[in-house]
Amino acid sequence: MSNPPVISLTDCTDPNAVARQSARLATLFGSTPTVLPLCGADPEGTAALTLLDVLRSTELLGAAGEPTVILVNIAPRDGHWPNGVPFCYFRVREHLVVSTLNPRVLAPLRRYLGVEAVEVTDVREVLEAAAAGWARFTPAQVDEIARTQFRSLWYVPLLARWLVDGRPVPSVARAVEGPAEPSRIRVAVVDNFGNCKLDAPAEQLPGYAAGGAVPVLDRESGAAREVPCYPRLVDVPRGEPGIVTGSSGYGFAELVVRGGSAARAFGLREGDTLAHAAQSEAVLVA
Structure with a gap:
């Protein structure tokens, strides 16, 4: 699976952001990605249902089908992380999902698809491991990517590419949070x-x-x-x-x-x- 199809759900919806992400993903994966901007009144809720639907749509194929890579960039609206919420990854059947650690987006996957835990990554830790092992980054470049606030552009495509390639990406397992059933x-x-x-x-x-x-x-x-x-x-x-x-x-x-x-x-x-x-x-x- 060298160049799987890539689907990106993101709340960075302006044409400039979409163009930059599309170009970076195309360069890394050698195929044209599908970037779906989520720009409604409640992007978290829309992302939760859309991600569930995207994964649901890979069922009932009558055959094995092809693996896909699904990227989700929807930061929690009440987050308090130093440089934004971390990114995590997990797999549903053969499909790789790289997502912001957003309980509201991920909770439906636990309820309906049995995703109990995700692997949480630290941007700087992953970049330093890559620079020491398989990627040609200088310390200054590692610092540049780790400090940027546009991590969905500079970090997430790299993380997805390295996971597809089977690189030893450091991560910590974390249970998916959220109520067993929504209160409203x-x-x-x-x-x-x-x-x-x-x-x-x-x-x-x-x-x-x-x-x-x-x-x-x-x-x-x-x-x-x-x-x-x-x-x-x-x-x-x-x-x-x-x-x-x-x-x-x-x-x-x-x-x-x-x-x-x-x-x-x-x-x-x-x-x-x-x-x-x-x-x-x-x-x-x-």
């Missing part, structure tokens, strides 16, 4: 149709059952609307809202309006939560 269900992705992809299976929503309904807050009126549940989008009456089992995750729910935009109809965006009221109801709130 959020809108993780608003797709181009305005469907609101939630970050939990439909069966976890209170009221989701044949003929059931879920209360959803209509932000324009301020009142909760009872949204019926359906098995699929095609079962929702045209022009009406519904909660369905969508295409993401493992049976994850979606709020839809057939032939319209659920996000526009309810005033929703990524990161809005499905909060529990009185332990028995659920309404979508910001």
